[in-house]
Amino acid sequence: MAKKYVLLDTETTGTGENDRVIQLGYLVLGEPKVEVQNDFCSSDIAISFGAMEIHGITPEMIANKPTCQETKAYKRLQELNSDENYMIIHNAPFDLGMLEKEGFNTKMKVIDTLRVAKHIFADEEAHRLQYFRYKMELYKEEQKEADALGIVVKAHDAIGDVLVLKLFLSKLREAVQKQFPHANPVDKMVDLTNTPILIKSFKFGKHKGKTLEEVALSDAGYLRWMLTSMENLDEDMRYSITTILGL
Numbered sequence: 001m002a003k004k005y006v007l008l009d010t011e012t013t014g015t016g017e018n019d020r021v022i023q024l025g026y027l028v029l030g031e032p033k034v035e036v037q038n039d040f041c042s043s044d045i046a047i048s049f050g051a052m053e054i055h056g057i058t059p060e061m062i063a064n065k066p067t068c069q070e071t072k073a074y075k076r077l078q079e080l081n082s083d084e085n086y087m088i089i090h091n092a093p094f095d096l097g098m099l100e101k102e103g104f105n106t107k108m109k110v111i112d113t114l115r116v117a118k119h120i121f122a123d124e125e126a127h128r129l130q131y132f133r134y135k136m137e138l139y140k141e142e143q144k145e146a147d148a149l150g151i152v153v154k155a156h157d158a159i160g161d162v163l164v165l166k167l168f169l170s171k172l173r174e175a176v177q178k179q180f181p182h183a184n185p186v187d188k189m190v191d192l193t194n195t196p197i198l199i200k201s202f203k204f205g206k207h208k209g210k211t212l213e214e215v216a217l218s219d220a221g222y223l224r225w226m227l228t229s230m231e232n233l234d235e236d237m238r239y240s241i242t243t244i245l246g247l
Contacts, residue, residue, distance in 0.1 A: 004030040014048035025158030039071035196239040
């Protein structure tokens with residue numbers, strides 16, 4: 001049976017602990033014909049205005065829709081959920097965390113294109129999907145791709161973002177192959193997804209622009225404070241600080 005590659009994105013009521021999925025969109029690659037799944041779903045949780053501002057999904061658009069678990073897209077995702085297949089997401093922990101609230105726990109091999117991009121394009125000023133959409137001029141290709149798949153392109157729409165992800169994945173795969181010529185690029189992306197990133201310098205806060213090594217020498221107490229007091233500290237930053245302090 002051919003391996004399947006599920007390129008997925010969700011839109012949600014917000015980013016908090018109680019927020020839920022209101023759009024589930026993905027493409028399935030691995031067959032001659034690309035499979036498109038895209039469903040809106042209802043939620044008991046109100047859509048925050050901040051989320052609405054980003055994705056444009058209003059309460060009226062999801063009124064009387066099935067719940068996430070009742071959608072065709074969710075049921076099909078469960079069918080695809082086996083360890084020979086791959087789940088490909090930009091910022092996978094967020095979407096997988098949201099899907100877990102809907103009862104979905106992935107058995108697929110996971111490729112987080114955000115983390116892979118941070119490894120491969122370490123010097124880029126940003127690693128957001130929309131940043132690469134413009135930097136790599138993916139927007140010039142997406143209409144042709146959208147027409148072929150019958151997708152309407154909209155920024156910050158789940159299936160629209162998945163279309164951009166498909167185009168970005170091709171570029172990322174090429175870059176991985178160039179950097180690691182003797183490795184299988186797909187397996188290498190899985191490996192990089194599971195490899196923490198050693199952050200070299202601060203991009204925020206009072207030490208912005210300084211390297212972690214400089215701060216470790218001049219203000220190690222601040223780094224220790226970050227580890228103990230910043231609840232939402234990025235896991236790569238946590239890994240980098242503990243490494244630099246030798247903890």
